[in-house]
Amino acid sequence: MKTSGVLVTVLAVTTTTNAWGWNYYGNPGYNQGGNPGYNQRVSSGSSSSSSSSSSSSSSGGSSSSSSSSSSSSSGGGSSSSSSSSSSSSSSGGSSSSSSSSSSSSSSGGGQNDGWSWEMEYQMSQNYHVNSRQSTDVIGDLYNMSDKDMSSVGKTVKLILNGDRNGQPQDTVTHYDSCPSKGTPECAKDTCCIWKYIADEMKEAMTGTAGRCNGLARGAIRLGFHDAGTYSKKLNAGGADGSIVTFGECEMRSINKGLEEICHQTRVWFDKYKDFGISMADLIQMGANVATVVCPLGPRVRSFVGRKDATTESPVDTMPIHTWSADQLITLFEDKTISAQGLVALVGAHTTSQQRYAYPDKALWPQDSTPGVWDVLFYGETLNPNAPSRILKFPSDVHLSEDSRSKNVFSFYADQRWGHALWNEGYAREYVRLSLLGVNNINSLTDCTKVLPGWSGNTWSNPDQKYMDEYMQGKGNRDYASSPLRYGDKIPGY
Ligand code: HEM
Numbered sequence: 001m002k003t004s005g006v007l008v009t010v011l012a013v014t015t016t017t018n019a020w021g022w023n024y025y026g027n028p029g030y031n032q033g034g035n036p037g038y039n040q041r042v043s044s045g046s047s048s049s050s051s052s053s054s055s056s057s058s059s060g061g062s063s064s065s066s067s068s069s070s071s072s073s074s075g076g077g078s079s080s081s082s083s084s085s086s087s088s089s090s091s092g093g094s095s096s097s098s099s100s101s102s103s104s105s106s107s108g109g110g111q112n113d114g115w116s117w118e119m120e121y122q123m124s125q126n127y128h129v130n131s132r133q134s135t136d137v138i139g140d141l142y143n144m145s146d147k148d149m150s151s152v153g154k155t156v157k158l159i160l161n162g163d164r165n166g167q168p169q170d171t172v173t174h175y176d177s178c179p180s181k182g183t184p185e186c187a188k189d190t191c192c193i194w195k196y197i198a199d200e201m202k203e204a205m206t207g208t209a210g211r212c213n214g215l216a217r218g219a220i221r222l223g224f225h226d227a228g229t230y231s232k233k234l235n236a237g238g239a240d241g242s243i244v245t246f247g248e249c250e251m252r253s254i255n256k257g258l259e260e261i262c263h264q265t266r267v268w269f270d271k272y273k274d275f276g277i278s279m280a281d282l283i284q285m286g287a288n289v290a291t292v293v294c295p296l297g298p299r300v301r302s303f304v305g306r307k308d309a310t311t312e313s314p315v316d317t318m319p320i321h322t323w324s325a326d327q328l329i330t331l332f333e334d335k336t337i338s339a340q341g342l343v344a345l346v347g348a349h350t351t352s353q354q355r356y357a358y359p360d361k362a363l364w365p366q367d368s369t370p371g372v373w374d375v376l377f378y379g380e381t382l383n384p385n386a387p388s389r390i391l392k393f394p395s396d397v398h399l400s401e402d403s404r405s406k407n408v409f410s411f412y413a414d415q416r417w418g419h420a421l422w423n424e425g426y427a428r429e430y431v432r433l434s435l436l437g438v439n440n441i442n443s444l445t446d447c448t449k450v451l452p453g454w455s456g457n458t459w460s461n462p463d464q465k466y467m468d469e470y471m472q473g474k475g476n477r478d479y480a481s482s483p484l485r486y487g488d489k490i491p492g493y
Contacts, residue, residue: 165424175450205290217352226244232336328399347375347412350376354393380392
């Protein structure tokens with residue numbers, strides 16, 4: 001066991017402040033359209049996101065095809081990828097992303113060649129999209145003056161206000177090593193034990209294809225289902241561990257599907273509880289480890305020190321997948337989350353493979369790359385010709401169509417700009433979500449450094465051909481759904 005306790009910054013990313021005071025990463029290739037090898041379906045159209053979003057109004061279950069065809073927001077439907085892809089199989093709008101990496105800088109302009117009008121355009125879109133996210137200050141920070149705030153308190157307030165990114169400014173700062181578990185040195189460093197926990201979680205959440213598995217997806221959903229019970233009106237609920245400690249996991253039907261991750265979380269808690277951790281922190285750390293373990297997923301700032309619940313969380317505080325946009329937006333407003341913030345958060349369905357909402361379609365994914373944190377979920381939800389084995393939740397479709405949320409939905413769907421924009425939006429909103437109902441934010445500790453490093457902005461599925469064929473409806477249902485569930489490589493025929 002190494003004992004140096006050194007914090008290593010492998011890659012320090014410079015940040016720059018644009019005209020509106022919005023910080024973005026200055027590392028070439030990140031947050032720009034031309035990131036070489038960024039392996040998603042890419043449209044050749046120079047996408048004016050604003051035009052795509054404004055035209056994406058539609059009635060009925062899908063967005064206007066004009067937006068899809070005129071911009072990269074068609075996600076899986078990108079016709080242009082055929083030019084880049086030897087395996088583009090795209091009747092249902094899903095072309096292969098496996099070989100699109102070589103063409104991923106093909107979108108005309110905006111390459112990594114310094115400042116350009118397109119970057120400026122991107123920055124302004126980022127500002128407009130993200131400035132409409134949630135901004136309420138929450139918990140103990142609400143009534144606290146800045147001079148009484150700890151550095152964590154100030155950082156969280158900046159994130160909540162939208163003045164700071166919910167991702168750390170570098171993507172890979174991490175413990176190179178930390179003191180041995182159980183030593184006084186480890187006990188002195190609040191984050192030390194979390195490094196052991198995060199490493200164990202990572203191991204359990206990754207499959208042989210390098211994708212995140214069902215446990216990871218469950219952990220992300222569990223983080224939401226614990227914290228999301230918060231209600232401003234009721235002044236109750238939040239990230240307090242009650243979903244596990246009070247057995248809400250098993251007793252409330254809204255939590256169906258979370259049994260396995262709840263069980264695993266109890267196992268982890270029993271193993272580490274003597275080190276003074278809380279269940280509330282364990283759940284939120286699990287969600288953040290899982291997010292970055294999914295290829296292309298962001299590192300969301302991770303704080304510890306939450307207190308565990310002493311009572312159950314309030315009932316009827318969680319959304320249902322058949323709800324209208326109005327019902328969803330109203331519910332989330334009571335959680336201090338705006339319509340745009342909600343759109344950023346539901347993007348987590350990019351990893352999803354539902355089992356219980358539609359049991360006859362168990363393990364059908366919500367986009368064509370389950371286990372990968374890409375923006376295909378947004379594009380394919382908008383795309384009327386999405387691959388046939390994608391199951392869209394009505395709630396997601398409603399958000400993609402409502403006037404309060406559809407523009408952001410389209411922005412995130414953009415194959416060139418959407419991913420960086422979404423990761424930032426998601427991280428910011430998830431920091432908020434993970435702190436709902438927490439009334440000691442000022443005394444939390446930032447342990448982001450225990451998270452696995454960011455996997456980067458490139459990803460190739462080793463079994464893309466089989467994934468594509470499966471999504472198009474080839475093969476029997478079990479052929480790929482099970483490997484996909486475990487993050488494992490789909491075997492050849
Ligand atoms: C509009 C609000 C939302 C609704 C109605 C909703 C509904 C659902 C439903 C019905 C499932 C499928 C469960 C199953 O049958 O297995 C699901 C899965 C999932 N949800 Fe949501 N959700 C919402 C928001 C969110 C948010 C905010 C997050 C995270 C921040 C999230 C993360 C996930 C994940 C990761 C899964 C996949 C679970 C798995 O594959 O096992 N959801 N959601």
